[in-house]
Structures are given as C-alpha cells and as structure tokens.
Amino acid sequence: MTQKITAHDVNVFYGEKQAIRQVSIDIDQEDVTAFIGPSGCGKSTFLRTLNRMNDTVASARVEGDIRLDGEDIYSKDMDVVQLRARVGMVFQKPNPFPKSIYENVAYGPRIHGLASGKSEMDAIVEQSLTRAGLWAEVKDRLSDSGTALSGGQQQRLCIARAIAVDPEVILMDEPCSALDPIATARIEELIHDLRGRYAIVIVTHNMQQAARVSQKTAFFHLGELVEYGDTNDIFTNPREPRTTDYITGRYG
C-alpha cells in the first residue's frame, strides 16, 4: 500500500482552544478512508488541515508535519493554491456556483489552464460529469444554472467540479448530510466508483455509511485520534473501549 498523505503529531488551535491533539495518521492511495466521531470531535477540522482550508480562518494555527507524497504541505515552498487543486474538496452543503452547469465544471480547469481550446474543455466537462454520474441527467441542459438542480444532483455537480481539476486526493466533509436516502445512495455508489483513481477521505456522522463506503476508518474523540484501522476491525472488533461505546451507540 502506498501512502498518499502522512500526518505526524498534528495539533490545531483556534485561538487558545486546542481542537486537534497529537494526531498521526497515514492515508492510503488506494482506499477510501472514513473519519467518524461525535459532533465537535475535530474530524472536520482535521480534514480541512489536509488541504489547508483552515488557513482561511484567521485564528487557526496548525502544528505538526503533514506530507503529500512526501512533500511538506505547510512548508514555505508549497503553493497553497496548487495544493488545493491537487487535494480537492466537497463540502457538507452542496455549494455550486450560481452559474451554468458547464461553467461550474469548467471553472477549475480554466483557472489552472488545463484545457487549450473549446473542444478540450468540452471533453473535460463531459468526462468529469460522467465520472460524477451526472452526465446522462444534465447533458441536454448544460447551460442551465447549477443551482436549479436537486440537492443530490448539486452535490454530484460539486464532485464533478472537484474531479475536473484532476486532483490526487478528494476530501469529502459529510457530503450526504443534507441529502435524502436515495441521493445518499447515489453518492455512495459514486465514491465506490471513484475509489482507486483518487485517494478519498470522507467525514461522516453516519456509521453505516462509513461501514459501507470505506476500507479504513479513523475514530476521533475530543480532538484525539482514538483508533485507526481497517473498517472491518473497527466495527467488529474495536480495541479501544471508547470506540466500542461510540459504535454501540452509547454516546454520539
């Protein structure tokens, strides 16, 4: 197994408050990794350190060592804009741009100069929408507004938008929490299809979802990484009593 991201002794502070304590974790290239844990346990915060989205929070401070393919992403040489193109992100609430479906997908490749000409761009848009499982539904109305789609379609559009810049890793922050069960099932299928091409990290509240989509699971509690291992082991044979309590529904 190749390790895409390695994090070592990561601490995150919001002002005086410490949100993440001494987290060390290796993310595999080939697997879907799920972060689970009760609300406020820091799993989303940790996810956002992996593409430096926490930089936008003025009071946030990150300590420790996070490497993408061996490169320190917090070093001065790392260009944060390019990092975010390489490590794409899908957010909790679908947030398409209030522009056409085509423009939503084409925006990323355009600002990074990934397509030279209209036909190449068309190809990227089609491929991204196809991979996100949305092409068949929208191919006849690419000029409609992205915000006119249903919630599940919007979320898949956001996934297509992330895919369009050809990232190496896709981070998903509770991508199904605003969706109905059918749309959720579509997204889960999609995650399944995308596995292997991209390293995927998904934060979820829903333990069944973690069990369904992931191969590795990390359990966070109060800013600490309590347990990390194969999803099967975590759910059937957890080592830590806190994990057992959470999985059996004693808190959370």
Added chain:
Amino acid sequence: MTDRAPTDWRTDAMRRRIVRRYGAERRFRMFGLGAIILSAGFLAFLIVTMVMQGAAGFTETRVSLPIDFAAAELTVTPEQLRGDRGNLALAGAGLEGVVDGAAGAAFAQQGGAELLSDGAWLRVRDTLKANPGMLRGRTAIDVPVATDIDVAYKGDGTPEAEQVVAALGDRLSRGLNRDFFGNADATDPTRVGIWGALKGSLLTMFVTLILAFPIGVLSALYLEEYAPKNRWTDLIEVSINNLAAVPSIIFGLLGLAVFLGTFGLPRSAPIVGGLTLALMTMPVIVIAGRNAIKAVPPSIRDAALGIGASPVQVVFHHVLPLALPGILTGTIIGMARALGETAPLLMIGMRAFIAAPPEGLTDPATVLPVQIFLWSDEVARGFVEKTSAAIIVLLVFLLAMNGVAIYLRNRFETRW
C-alpha cells in the same frame, strides 16, 4: 405537585382575548395603510404642485412683431448670413436697433421695445439666418415678450401688464421655450436656461462617479476580504462610518481648503465639485459595498478556494459579481445624494452667476440644486416658474439615474 387542570378554550375570558386580538390586528393594519396613504398623498401633492407651477416655465409667450427689412436697409447680403459669421454680421449691421425700432412703431401704446424680451432680437436673427429671403421684404416674426407680460399672459401679472395683454389680444401666442434647454443663467427670466446647470451637474457627477466608485469598491473589498481583523481595521471602520455621517457643508470647507487652497484648482469648476462630492459619496459606497460583500455566502468562497482559486480569483470571479447588485444600489443612493447636494458646492464657489454652459471640467459651472437655490432667491416674478421647472428637471434626472440603477441591478442579479 398537582397536575394542571385541562385548559378550557371556550370560556368568556378566552373569547374576549380572541376579540381583542382581532381588534389589534385590524388596528395595526389600518395604521399601516394610513401611513402609506398619507405619504403617497404628500408625494402626489408635491408632484402636482411642481408640475402645475413648473409646466409654465417650459413655455414662453410670443408676440407677432412686424418688421420691414427692406426699409431698414441692413447692410448685409444673404450670403453673409451663413454660420457664426452671420451672427457677427447681423450684430454689426445694427439688427438690435432695427428690432427695437420696429417694436416702437408697432407697439407705441404698449411701451415699444420695453414690451420685448432682451433676447427678442436674437430670435429675429435666428429666423433671418434660416430664411435669408426675408431680408428683402416685410414680414412678421414671433418674438418672446418681456417677463412681466409673460407672467401676465400666463395669468399671474400686475394690473398694468394685464391691460397690455388685453390690448394685444390675439397677437400674443404661447410656445415651447427652446432656449430653456439650451441656455445657462441670465438676468432676464425669459432668457434663462437650465442647460448650463444640467451640464455642470453631469460633469460633476462624472468626476464623482469615476473617483468614488472604484475607490469605494476597492476599499470595501480590501476591508472585507483581505484586511486582518485588528485594532487598526476597527479604527478604519469606525472612521468610515463617522465620515458617512459628517454634515455635507464640512466637506465643502474641506474642499475649499484642500482643493482650492492647497492644490490651487480653479474655483466653481466641476472637477472641484466632483472631488468634494466624491469625498462625501465614498463612505456611503464603502458601507453599502461591505454589506453587499458580507451577504455573499461563505460557501461560495469555500467552493472556489477548494478547487484552487487564488484569493484574487475568488474575489473577482465570484464575490464581486454576486455583490455587484448591492454595491450598485448603494452607489446610486450615494450618487443621488450627491446630485441633490447644495451646501458643499456653495463653499467652493459654484454659486456664482455663470451665463455660459461649461465646456470642460475646469470651466466655471453651477449645478442643478444650486441653480434652483439661486433662482428661488431672485426678486423678478418670472423666476418662480423657472425655479419649479428646474426642480422638475432635477427630479427627472434623479428618476433617470434610479432607472438606470434598477436596470443594471436586474441585469447583474443572479438567480439562486
């Protein structure tokens, strides 16, 4: 603890409460409706009065003046009448005297040349230039009358003027006052025009807009999107908010001291007026712009950052287009306030008597509200209707500006 008794929803007390509630609802709706009707009534009253008084300001009274050019022996040939040289030729040939003489002959009982407006001979001149053939014969030309006759013909004159109007009978007529849209200020109310002030306002607003809009929007963007939140930015924010509340005459004094005193820019010039009003308008644009930028959902910024847009790309591709309708609304409110502003412009000398429309940004000029203020202060009766007419022009200008703003806002509005 004892259990609560089940609530009886049908007691008299309950019923009274319901009646009172309905009464309160009805009263509130009536008050609201009353307030709307009252303000609509005031607005209608204002518009009706202005239009009724001002409409006469757009018209002039003319008298049919018979002139015998053949007998007057003007030493001008029809060829000399073309272009600007024709004006000089006719003035040099003593056309004004000819017109006065003709008036003296035709209206000896009614005051002769006194009956005509100071600008009557100019009307004769323009008619001659349009029809050079008239030089060789007798003809009658409609020329504007003096202001007291004009006012009397419109129904509000002195008894003496009323007698003159009655004596002239159907030799008087009424027509659209084209000079009002082409001239600048004058001492004779029949010759004044709004064009000078309108052009001054346009030039001043132009300077204000090209200074205040970019500076205001860029300040708002920087403060919202880039500036760190610390004591300095708090101080700047408080200062800007205070600046928006500073009485406008203070800005006039500032403009007087800085632009005229320190930089030595010309007095009464649209560029100085524009600079002064830009100082006043900028804080309004900054505040409106910041609110509009704040209203752009953070999820859009996250989305753009998340696929690797740089902060500048986030701002110019996403935040600014979404905030633009709000920014435009704020800008137009600021501009409308600037357009109606009189006090600061008095300070920098824009209240001077200026008889020619400005040709550029540094020419002496006045603006619509100052012109209204000046005319309202005049003694001659003819200025009353001119003041109202100027107010109508100002209001139409304002409405046109608002119309453009609404159009732009709807065009840039994004449907979610």
